[in-house]
Amino acid sequence: MAKRKLGILISGRGSNMASLVEASRTNDSPYEVVLVASDKPDAAGLEWAAERGIPIFAQSPKGMPKAEYEAAIDSALRKAGVEAIALAGYMRLLSDAFVGRWQGRIVNIHPSLLPKYKGLDTHSRALEAGDTVAGCSVHIVTEELDAGELLGQAEVPVLPGDTPHSLAVRVLEQEHLLYPRVVAEWLNRWDCSRLP
Ligand code: GRF
Secondary structure, eight states: OOOEEEEEEESSOOHHHHHHHHHHTSTTOSEEEEEEEESSTTOHHHHHHHHTTOOEEEOOOTTSOHHHHHHHHHHHHHHTTOOEEEESSOOSOOOHHHHHHTTTOEEEEESSOTTSSOSSOHHHHHHHTTOSEEEEEEEEOOSSTTOSOEEEEEEEEOOTTOOHHHHHHHHHHHHHHHHHHHHHHHHHHOOGGGOO
């Protein structure tokens, strides 16, 4: 079966994007990465992707109405033939209109065990709460922040003496395993009748 065409949105180092790309380069991967786009033209992940021959798109939203900016991203994704979008450290909220146009076709990875700690500073908040287990979640993106259907989670024990940084490092290792596995499972479940 033809591979699904995945677009990835990043804002920074792009380590989750890299794990998705690396996993896609196996014969049994149900997807290929056809575009990496960033709202930060100097995002380190863009260079990593370009060096590996993946088409990139960089557009800063500065000085542009949000709708115009998102229309530019939408157009780049559609030109690349993207069927599904993975957010990988994309630090900008997508508008309801954008999410609506890609309904059910956008996933995100979040560094907490949702529904706990939506939004930012997840590791500090887990430590302050005295949690003994932290982790990461992959979910469908809906209009509400970090609230769509959960597709998979990985737990990470909190260790004595953990700082937000040390916990983030261990959670990130699990993110790199979880995201490609869950994205592959998700796209394997798609059937052609679900395509618009
Ligand atoms: C990750 O922790 C991810 O869960 C969160 O932002 C971070 C992005 O890191 N959404 P990277 O750019 O993928 O390295």
